Amino acid sequence: MRKIYLLLASLFFVASVAMAQNYFENFPVNADPKTVGEKLSKRFLESKHQLYFDKGIHYAEVCTWYGALRFVELTNNQELIKQLRNRFELLFHIEKDLLPPPIHVDQNMFGCLPLRLYSITGDQRYLDLGLTYADSQWILPPDAKEEERKWHEKGYSWQTRLWIDDMYMITIVQSEAHNITGDIKYMDRAAKEMVLYLDELQHPNGLFYHAPDVPFYWGRGDGWMAVGMTELLFNLPQDDPHWERILNGYLLMMDNLKKYINKDGLWNQLIDDPESWTETSGSAMFAYAMIVGVRNGWLNEGEFAPVARRAWLSLCNYINDKNDLTEVCIGTGKKNSRQYYLDRPCIAGDFHGQAPILWCAYALLDK
Template identity: 60%
Template structure:
């Protein structure tokens, strides 16, 4: 064997190994998305309801539920689908009082769960329930406030409030309505709303303050925008008039997130503060947005795949022996005080964290 051939025979195996380590598959034992997804989804089946204001199903539970359903569909796990469907069935009878009213952006996103179940079962009860939530986001109630009516007059949802989490809450249910009806008005609504939020509240670096009067880049708040844009772009027709604007907002955000990814692989509670603590729910949302962008071809795979892989491998150890995601920031209202974000309690098993981990898992498994 010549020296050149000998050299190549030694180098090529290392190149293959390097290539494998920079893909979104072939994860080592303990990091396989399918196995972790099974743990988290079946754990959700046995978990208790999380109620909003002590009365209604919380949007974080809805998010975890839809993530579990997507996992069940991806893995063709009929047993899990039946269990998740059975968990919903009491909403038609004894648990009907837990259904959120159709008068708030956080409440209305419940409709997306019903519409996802309709796509699985073809049971019209889910369709009727889900479409009522989707349509009422644009049906102005008689007791609406003047500012709510003003948004509606401009063609936006009367529930518009320019909070960053709205761009998951509104767009998710409208996208599901589009999927089940094929009516472009639903995807048009979602896109128009997204453009408004991007124009009004996205910063030049692509990130988002928690609020206009709170100049801090809170991780999970930014996560809702990252996921909302990634999902909407997945459904939005290529020739849609708003696609270029939304893609610009998405790409600008992804570039900034890559810059602020910590050396360990995830992101901090305050994205641009290296001294702040590592937070898992926002980090999982950013990881999901990376994965979707890579697989859809929006992000340069060579540049972003190592970052997404590193993030996933950094996130998995935060799942404890009870299948709860740890280091999840609790629900957080805005406050113009940096210490406020440092001091937020961290919990295990909060649905705000369980949901985006499941989203990552499904995205990693999709071809």
């Protein structure tokens, strides 16, 4: 009897340890990834378009739309897939004027959306549209500026500007183009571009200034770098000559981000400024990068999974009754002023925040 008792006790202990280490399951109701993802996907479908000066869909909406597609595809929610596709169908006719012109890094990232829809539906229209955006990032326009020509001549995108936001805008559309066509040129482009940004912009503490002439570690700006590296590492073949360099940049950032976690288990508007306020969009991007890193074995589970879990739980507490993420910094251009970043308004339901919460939801479910 004693042997049976000891065996049962041992099995219970092993099961308890396994459950304790299974950081990405057993969430409370308000933080269940499937529930949160469905609510935010439906919230997106209720939302109006966000436009650039009343013309062309804004990249923040694209990011949210893309996140919703990834989520409903993973959960096989055919009804929501249909609704998200119906929203896009209007862009082929009565809303075609809302298609962003492929003239800037922010507008070109729109291409990830039709490319993802093509992977779901096989509809050739989506492929043709998406590749237009992916390819035009490397096709120098006739009226290009001198600086754009210089980048193009070096083999980089003419849209290069060394703003940290770019490293999601470029990598996501190029990665989707590669995944669909199998053409390695798309990954080569994105990987070479990422290494340029890492070499030029990453500091020894793993973080990035908003821009070379703006010496502040802005949360969402660094978030774009974090998720850009994450998407590249996920999609780039590991025998690619740039893989190790990108992985090292990613690991350096993730290791140092742990040092700046605030009392909420999240990160501040200015990451290294303890007097700054908790900002949720950048925090969600960091959480996403860590979740995917743990899932794929790039990060130590025991070290990073508790950080990612705590961040997710805290972020879910910032979602209000309308299914809007609160404490999201509004769209922010660069400025060489600490006070400028501290004074930026924070709002609820902004697509800059809705998007990375959806990314986290599908990353947690993607075993």
